[in-house]
Amino acid sequence: MRELIAERLKGVTAKPLFTAGKMTAAQKIGIALLVAAVIVAPILFQGFGQLFMIRIIAVIGLYIILALGLNIVVGYAGLLDFGRIAFYAVGAYVAMWVGIPLAGLLGETLEGWSYFLVLPIGGLVACVVGLLLGLPVMRLRGDYLAIVTLGFGEIVRICLTNNIFGITNGAAGLPGSGDSLAAPAGLAWLRRNVHFTIGNNFEFTFTSNIYWYFVIFALVALSILVIRNLDNSRLGRSWAAVREDEVAAQAMGVNTTVAKLYAFVIGAFFGGIAGVTFSYFQAFVSPESFTFLESVLVLAIVVIGGMGSIPGVIFGALAIQGIPEFIRGFASAGWFGNLSAETVSAISNYRYLVFGALMVFMMAVRPQGLIPQTRRARELLGEYDAIDGHELDAREPGDRANSTRGRA
Amino acid sequence: MDIFIQQLVNGITLGGMYALIALGYTLVYGILLMINFAHAEMFMVGAYVGLFSLKFFSDPEWGAATLGLEGMQQFFTGSIFGLIIMFAIVFIFSGIVTGLLGMLIERVAYRPLRNAPRLAPLISAIGVSIFLQNAVLLWVDSRAIAFPNVFPVVNFGYGINSLKIFIVVTSIILLIGLDTLVSKTKMGKAMRATSQDRGAAQLMGININKVIAATFFIGPALGAVAGIFHGMYYGAVIFNMGFFPGIKAFTAAVLGGIGNLRGAMLGGFMLGIIESMTAGFISTGYKDVVAFAILIIVLIFRPGGLLGESVVEKV
Numbered sequence: 236m237r238e239l240i241a242e243r244l245k246g247v248t249a250k251p252l253f254t255a256g257k258m259t260a261a262q263k264i265g266i267a268l269l270v271a272a273v274i275v276a277p278i279l280f281q282g283f284g285q286l287f288m289i290r291i292i293a294v295i296g297l298y299i300i301l302a303l304g305l306n307i308v309v310g311y312a313g314l315l316d317f318g319r320i321a322f323y324a325v326g327a328y329v330a331m332w333v334g335i336p337l338a339g340l341l342g343e344t345l346e347g348w349s350y351f352l353v354l355p356i357g358g359l360v361a362c363v364v365g366l367l368l369g370l371p372v373m374r375l376r377g378d379y380l381a382i383v384t385l386g387f388g389e390i391v392r393i394c395l396t397n398n399i400f401g402i403t404n405g406a407a408g409l410p411g412s413g414d415s416l417a418a419p420a421g422l423a424w425l426r427r428n429v430h431f432t433i434g435n436n437f438e439f440t441f442t443s444n445i446y447w448y449f450v451i452f453a454l455v456a457l458s459i460l461v462i463r464n465l466d467n468s469r470l471g472r473s474w475a476a477v478r479e480d481e482v483a484a485q486a487m488g489v490n491t492t493v494a495k496l497y498a499f500v501i502g503a504f505f506g507g508i509a510g511v512t513f514s515y516f517q518a519f520v521s522p523e524s525f526t527f528l529e530s531v532l533v534l535a536i537v538v539i540g541g542m543g544s545i546p547g548v549i550f551g552a553l554a555i556q557g558i559p560e561f562i563r564g565f566a567s568a569g570w571f572g573n574l575s576a577e578t579v580s581a582i583s584n585y586r587y588l589v590f591g592a593l594m595v596f597m598m599a600v601r602p603q604g605l606i607p608q609t610r611r612a613r614e615l616l617g618e619y620d621a622i623d624g625h626e627l628d629a630r631e632p633g634d635r636a637n638s639t640r641g642r643a
Numbered sequence: 644m645d646i647f648i649q650q651l652v653n654g655i656t657l658g659g660m661y662a663l664i665a666l667g668y669t670l671v672y673g674i675l676l677m678i679n680f681a682h683a684e685m686f687m688v689g690a691y692v693g694l695f696s697l698k699f700f701s702d703p704e705w706g707a708a709t710l711g712l713e714g715m716q717q718f719f720t721g722s723i724f725g726l727i728i729m730f731a732i733v734f735i736f737s738g739i740v741t742g743l744l745g746m747l748i749e750r751v752a753y754r755p756l757r758n759a760p761r762l763a764p765l766i767s768a769i770g771v772s773i774f775l776q777n778a779v780l781l782w783v784d785s786r787a788i789a790f791p792n793v794f795p796v797v798n799f800g801y802g803i804n805s806l807k808i809f810i811v812v813t814s815i816i817l818l819i820g821l822d823t824l825v826s827k828t829k830m831g832k833a834m835r836a837t838s839q840d841r842g843a844a845q846l847m848g849i850n851i852n853k854v855i856a857a858t859f860f861i862g863p864a865l866g867a868v869a870g871i872f873h874g875m876y877y878g879a880v881i882f883n884m885g886f887f888p889g890i891k892a893f894t895a896a897v898l899g900g901i902g903n904l905r906g907a908m909l910g911g912f913m914l915g916i917i918e919s920m921t922a923g924f925i926s927t928g929y930k931d932v933v934a935f936a937i938l939i940i941v942l943i944f945r946p947g948g949l950l951g952e953s954v955v956e957k958v
Binding site for chain 2: 309315374376378382383385397503531538542588598599
């Protein structure tokens with residue numbers, strides 16, 4: 236018997252459950268190429284005058300941060316959250332409420348640094364909001380949590396629209412007339428000095444768009460590093476335990492409520508910093524950016540990309556936020572030939588129709604997402620019991636169907 | 644006091660609609676343990692089918708009249724008797740069409756996922772919802788369409804009028820009917836058995852595919868009735884009209900205890916009344932906030948809802 240177990244376990248350990256930390260040479264080259272592409276792309280697009288592309292990719296970057304945050308909640312801890320966009324909204328409005336007076340306080344020479352000061356503030360405020368919402372609701376079951384977060388997201392949006400406490404300027408959005416966020420530090424200098432032309436068609440200037448593009452992708456890189464390490468930490472393991480079997484996790488000494496709360500609050504932090512950056516990038520916020528559909532899109536990025544998988548989230552953001560925007564951008568930039576305004580708007584309207592059908596199709600053929608995390612995919616496909624040693628006990632094989640039933 | 648009675652009347656009317664929609668959520672949740680997000684779109688589709696069939700029968704410049712059937716239109720709009728028949732046809736037709744659509748969606752989007760992880764049908768439902776909204780937006784109209792104004796509205800004071808009475812009475816009849824269906828008939832027994840234990844029900848010879856299909860017919864059909872009420876009450880329909888009533892009806896279902904039919908009815912009426920009272924006495928802008936805030940509070944203190952039993956998780 237002992238030999239039999241040892242034999243079985245050998246097979247188990249041969250496939251490590253947590254693969255973070257070690258990368259193959261091919262993966263390293265792939266990442267290096269990706270980083271190079273992210274850096275070179277805006278320079279090329281700016282040089283050739285395709286400015287809309289820079290903005291689209293920067294927005295994709297923001298959605299990557301948002302989805303990475305949601306991925307902690309849904310992918311790692313297995314909690315369903317339909318109100319993710321609320322934390323994005325909190326970050327975006329905090330940027331306006333704090334950033335503008337802060338720039339005034341700092342004075343003309345230092346006001347450019349206001350963004351970098353507001354960034355952690357926005358993240359922390361989102362954390363506090365996440366904690367206040369999370370504390371009472373963490374013990375709710377999956378679907379109830381989903382509906383509470385949905386309600387919360389709507390409450391935030393409605394309060395913003397109704398100009399609560401007279402500080403949100405209602406549907407018109409912020410900043411009010413006469414106010415504006417300070418230009419970030421170094422932009423003026425870069426704009427003056429980083430300027431070159433190659434031949435007749437290539438003219439590069441370091442614009443505000445390029446500046447925010449690099450800030451956003453620096454944040455994306457930072458978020459990926461932090462989240463990768465989190466996933467591989469003690470907390471990350473306890474998330475996996477809570478997600479797979481809450482009762483068993485509790486029995487093993489994991490404080491499930493605290494673990495879930497951590498996921499919720501850390502997820503909120505990423506929403507908050509994405510929101511602050513969004514505010515500075517757009518220089519304007521209004522409640523219509525924070526609708527339920529946005530929450531759903533972020534959730535769809537995580538689910539379609541592959542729950543719990545960072546490459547999946549990046550790919551999902553490219554597919555869900557990117558493809559429709561690229562199509563619209565190409566159409567209005569005239570890359571598909573001369574299209575009338577109606578055709579362009581028809582193309583951008585059809586994207587959601589196709590998107591909805593695609594979601595149904597994806598769930599039918601590949602519920603684990605495009606690039607799933609190995610362990611999560613096994614859970615989702617019901618192969619979970621085969622890897623964690625449940626087969627070692629004396630249950631009938633038929634029980635397996637029951638033991639995986641009902642898991643999110 | 645006048646405002647109080649008026650808002651109470653409005654709240655009960657709204658509550659009837661919420662209760663009808665909430666039943667669809669609760670029926671599906673009771674049997675499949677799944678939030679059918681596309682249900683809000685059933686409500687919207689039902690309203691559109693109702694609108695066009697009503698137009699067909701009553702609009703002298705549209706539909707039947709252009710086919711040379713002016714006589715039929717005159718019969719329908721000419722007398723109370725004709726109106727009753729016309730509305731009966733419109734409601735039944737819309738209910739059947741929407742019910743069939745519900746069954747089709749179940750067949751295409753949910754049945755393949757019946758043994759999939761719970762997040763999968765949810766995402767699929769959101770996909771269906773996005774698809775249907777955009778289908779109506781692109782292929783019907785992106786703007787609001789006015790609802791034919793053929794129902795004779797008679798005011799009785801205190802904000803009570805014939806339309807509100809009609810909505811409330813029809814809702815209550817349907818609610819009682821559904822309650823009887825589920826508690827007294829053989830089909831209802833099969834539905835209850837399926838919701839308790841799908842496997843055991845199947846072993847007892849219940850065709851669970853049939854039961855689930857029936858659930859997906861009844862829910863959307865009731866939703867369609869609520870959609871037509873909504874159109875008649877507010878005077879217009881638009882492609883995204885399902886969203887707010889949908890989440891509020893779901894809130895109502897959760898408030899009453901999801902999976903519990905009488906809970907959904909109670910939750911629907913409660914939510915409608917709370918919403919109208921907030922609109923009347925506090926602020927119109929915050930009426931939705933109050934609805935959601937109450938939901939969150941109820942869930943924190945009574946996670947199973949008002950009439951629901953708290954579920955103990957089995958190991």
